[in-house]
Amino acid sequence: MIFNNDTNKVITELTLEHKELPFSGIIDFIWFDDEGIKISDFKSGAYKHDHKDQVLMYALLLKSNLQCLPKEAFIVYPDRSERVEIDEKIVKNVFFDLQDKIFTAKRELKSVPAKTSPNENCQYCPVRQLCDQYWVYLSNDPQQVKKPGAVDLEVEVTGIHSNHGFVGRRSDCDNLKVVYETNVAKGLPLITCGERLRIIGGKQLANEIEIMPWTEVFHL
Numbered sequence: 001m002i003f004n005n006d007t008n009k010v011i012t013e014l015t016l017e018h019k020e021l022p023f024s025g026i027i028d029f030i031w032f033d034d035e036g037i038k039i040s041d042f043k044s045g046a047y048k049h050d051h052k053d054q055v056l057m058y059a060l061l062l063k064s065n066l067q068c069l070p071k072e073a074f075i076v077y078p079d080r081s082e083r084v085e086i087d088e089k090i091v092k093n094v095f096f097d098l099q100d101k102i103f104t105a106k107r108e109l110k111s112v113p114a115k116t117s118p119n120e121n122c123q124y125c126p127v128r129q130l131c132d133q134y135w136v137y138l139s140n141d142p143q144q145v146k147k148p149g150a151v152d153l154e155v156e157v158t159g160i161h162s163n164h165g166f167v168g169r170r171s172d173c174d175n176l177k178v179v180y181e182t183n184v185a186k187g188l189p190l191i192t193c194g195e196r197l198r199i200i201g202g203k204q205l206a207n208e209i210e211i212m213p214w215t216e217v218f219h220l
């Protein structure tokens, strides 16, 4: 029993496991009054679409553990709070949706190697240089190379112009310059015309990419 006496009406960081599905969650703030159980999830950043999904998962966990739904649920942002509508039908749909996703994930994980689903989170993957699907995903998103900050890029070397750079052709057939300073050039392997390179964490400049000391360059 979560609330075992009259004085214990607030719980923070409550971990619950679902009784049937293999998932668990930690509810930030849960309290109980004359109307029933209410929950809040605190966010330090801006609104995201999946915040509501997260709170609905908490409702599903409560339903599984206490056989009741929260009377009210809120997402609390630094400047406002948002009420999340919850009823039996909504939570039942969340259950079936999650059940489907878990079933699909289990099936996909059975194949070795597991099927990949590249997305924006791949930019943090430490083995993305080896993942062909990631590079296909990047080639379908020509805006990728125009994003500020560090960029990943696959190029075919089409011309070596100096010890400080070369011209590379991207998958969309556009040419661009890849440049580097002398001290970086010393640490690079020999780069020759015609080979393909995967550059991880290059610096985006106005019309070129700079290979920085921390950039990784892989030969295909």
Ligand code: SF4
Pocket (backbone or CB within 6 Å): 116, 117, 118, 119, 121, 122, 125, 126, 127, 128, 131, 133, 134
């Ligand atoms: S880069 Fe490939 S292996 Fe890495 S997370 Fe993305 S899809 Fe998975």
